[in-house]
Amino acid sequence: MEWAEGPYSAEGVPCFVCHMPKARGRSAPMAEEGMVAQHIFLGTHNEAKLKSAIEISIHPDEREVPYDGVVTLQVELFNAKAGHKIPTGSVEDRILWLDVRAVDSEGKEYHLPVDKKGFDGEEYTIAADELAYTDMAVPLDLKNFKGVQRDGIPVGNRIFRMPYFDENGIMTIMQWNTRSLGVDYRIAPRETKLETFTWEMPDDIAFGNITVTARINYQKLIKPVADFLKVPAEESEIILMNEASTTFEVYD
Incomplete structure (x- = not known):
């Protein structure tokens, strides 16, 4: 389809x-x-194929920012080669996410959360400290199972996914137990997704050059689920699909 x-x-x-x-x-x-x-x-089990699929770039709105200022960075993600959406296949298992980090002139690293866009269901496309997959208790015959971490990646990262929900409206990895689908925020063929990161300079930022790197990462199976089910480690290893960097100066 x-x-x-x-x-x-x-x-x-x-x-x-x-x-x-x-x-x-x-x-x-x-x-x-x-x-x-x-x-x-x-396909997804071929790392070279994955790494050629998405093009990425990142740009700041200003190249010189005062130490108490604000910079907005825009990341462009282009599905350059896949004839289907990314991720695809067992969509309920996959996780594709954007991680943006800045490093100042003294080597301090800062993780930048994505700006919210406000669309329906967006809460499932931004990494959060939430539990899910409670229906794994059914085939495993578990009692009082609270689930595992929904995402297993740094809070605030943008996720490109289409969540599957069970009858209780909780995310599931089991196709057979799916009752509804959430927002489809995957990257379609030749589609460009634009993500922004508005960053207020922290008090401890060092003056000088700031390098900001955007990385698009992929896992075939969400790691908290993989760890819970004890599947082979390669199924949840983080695969770096692509990355891009930019710089700006912080001045006094």
């Missing part, structure tokens, strides 16, 4: 062009040599 509604479908570019790239070879020992589609089905 995501592909059918996107630009690649209209252009006649099918899924296998990306997921089954052609290379010279033989499709069988007795076949003539030619261009053969490779049955490798590159």
Whole structure:
């Protein structure tokens, strides 16, 4: 459906062009040599494929900021290559998020929370200290289960997801127990998401050059869930999809 509604479908570019790239070879020992589609089905378990999908840039609204001033940084995220939304597949399991950090001239690091936009369901697209996935108690036969951390990433980070909800309106990772879907805040094919970060200079900021880095990270399975279920560590490892940096000066 995501592909059918996107630009690649209209252009006649099918899924296998990306997921089954052609290379010279033989499709069988007795076949003539030619261009053969490779049955490798590159996707979320291929790190190189992930790292080529989203382009990212970051810019401040001012290059010189007083020590008691405010700077607004804008991050642009462009789905440059995927013919579907990112993340896709087992959307209820995946987590894609934007992490922005500033480092001053003395090496102090500051984590910047994203500015809210105010759309319905946005609370599920900003990392929070919240519990979820309580319905895991059903197949595991657990009593008085309070759930696990919903996101497992720094509070205030922007998340690109479409939450799945159980009958109680609590986020679930179990498709079979899904009763409704939340806001779809994934990045569509050739879509650009703009995120802003308004940062008031902290009292302990050092004068001089400030470097701000935006990173787009991905996990195949939300880490608190992975840890609870004791799945292999590679399923919840953080994959850096892309990053970009910018600078500005803080003056007295």
